[in-house]
Amino acid sequence: MSLFPALGIASTGVTVHRKWLDAVSDNLANINDVRPTSGEAYRAKQVIAQAVDYGDGNGGVQVGGIVEGPAEGRLVYAPDHVMADAEGYVRMPDIDLADQMGQLLMAQRGYQSNLAVIDRAKDSYTQAIQLGKG
Numbered sequence: 001m002s003l004f005p006a007l008g009i010a011s012t013g014v015t016v017h018r019k020w021l022d023a024v025s026d027n028l029a030n031i032n033d034v035r036p037t038s039g040e041a042y043r044a045k046q047v048i049a050q051a052v053d054y055g056d057g058n059g060g061v062q063v064g065g066i067v068e069g070p071a072e073g074r075l076v077y078a079p080d081h082v083m084a085d086a087e088g089y090v091r092m093p094d095i096d097l098a099d100q101m102g103q104l105l106m107a108q109r110g111y112q113s114n115l116a117v118i119d120r121a122k123d124s125y126t127q128a129i130q131l132g133k134g
Contacts, residue, residue: 006121012052012060013114019063020047020107027093027100034076035091036083041073042093069094 023045030042050064072094079088 004121004125006124007118009060010114010117010121012062014111014118016047016049016061016063017107017111017114019066020049021104021111023047023066024100024104024107027095028097028104030093031095031097031100033093034078034081034083035073037075037085037089037091039091040071041091042095043068043071044093044095045069 027044033042035041046067046069048064048067049061051059052062053059073091074094075089076092077088078084078090081090083090
């Protein structure tokens, strides 16, 4: 058992939310990625969170894996594009901007919430130490 369990658990949440933010930022950075129809589209990433030692008070959360979306993407008619095939199509990732922005907001809020827990726990532990001195 950890001496400061709130700090340990909240820090695992910070780590998972940071990975989630990284995945969403990768998806947003590649949303307009163009590939020839003979290749694969950029595969959107999604972070899977997994509970650690659920119920014993010492757990937290960890990244259970990162799932990638389908490689098919979507075909877009762009006959003037350099990578267009003979029929004028290129392959682009099938990423919804609105969904990614929602994911970004949730990951950001979770990250901020875990940091607030760490800050409050640190203040509580500091106050408890001050009580012990007096």
